[in-house]
Amino acid sequence: MAAGLGAGALWGLVFVAPRMVGHFGMVDITAARFLVFGAVSGLAVFARPAAVRWPSGRQALAALGLSVLGFSGYYLLLAFGIQAAGTEVPSLIIGTIPVWMMLLGLALTGAGIALMIYGAWSAQHGGAGADEGGARFGWGIALAVASMVSWTVYGLLNAAWLQRHTELNATDWANWLGVATGLGALVLWLAAGSDVATLRARPEGTLFVWIALASGFGSSWLATILWNIASQRLSASLCGQLIVSETLFALFYSFVWDGRWPQATEWAAALLFVLGILASIKAHR
Secondary structure, three states, X not given: OHHHHHHHHHHHHHHOHHHHOOOOOHXXXXXXXXXXXXXXXXXXXXXXXXXXXXXXXXXXXXXXXXHHHHHHHHHHHHHHHHHHHOOHHHHHHHOOHHHHHHOOOHHHHHHHHHHHHHHHHHHHOOOOOHHHHHHHHHHHHHHHHHHHHHHHHHHHHHHHXXXXXXXXXXXXXXXXXXXXXXXXXXXXXXXXXXXXXXXHHOOOHHHHHHHHHHHHHHHHHHHHHHHHHHHHHOOHHHHHHXXXXXXXXXXXXXXXXXXXXXXXXXXXXXXXXXXXXXXXXXXXX
16 A cells, blocks of 8 residues: 555656646657656666566567556656646546546546536636637547546556566566666657757756656656555555545645645545545445
């Protein structure tokens, strides 16, 4: 439980990262984070004994597939969603993963999301340009839902894989996922990212580097190890409930970054959301 909560606290940071360095493209932000993740994982792999350093062919294929679902593909969709719709609604949508993994507590969670959408829409697009803003906001929600689906599939498949292969070391598996994700991030950056000269010319370059290091090491490598520990020791449905901590931390970080208190509808949304998750946990028990 502690490992799962720790992973949630670290994951929550990545919901505000796209807003902190908004001058950079979402592909660049995604690629930078996961290139750091891949580099740290690669160094950790070589620190392991040679006999257990590399995965088998089957393990490598599993790591490559899961890395797209749970890391590069998931976060690329999420980053574009945050860019279009802000932090609050996408973070709550991602927080419904436990519900989709368990299919309980849906009514309260849905009501919470509806309130958050209403509050965020009122705050962001209450005036002129509402039609254009509405389309952008809707597109952001659609992308957040797609990223939620991607991570839900990853969470179920990753947990099932780890529980079928209890001989796997959680740190080794995190490192192999990291190397696979880093390779994917390199391909993504070469195919769709900005060139080095363009990146260096943009403002907030130092902050961009620090965020890449923090999210690549803490929110990716360390959080993945913690999540793998939780996945090996808890059932998939119970482990999924811990994702609520990611949502709550993301909301907290977002409000701190904005320098404001939540609106009444946002307080109510968070409360309903937590009640929905507690209902799921109670049903599980």
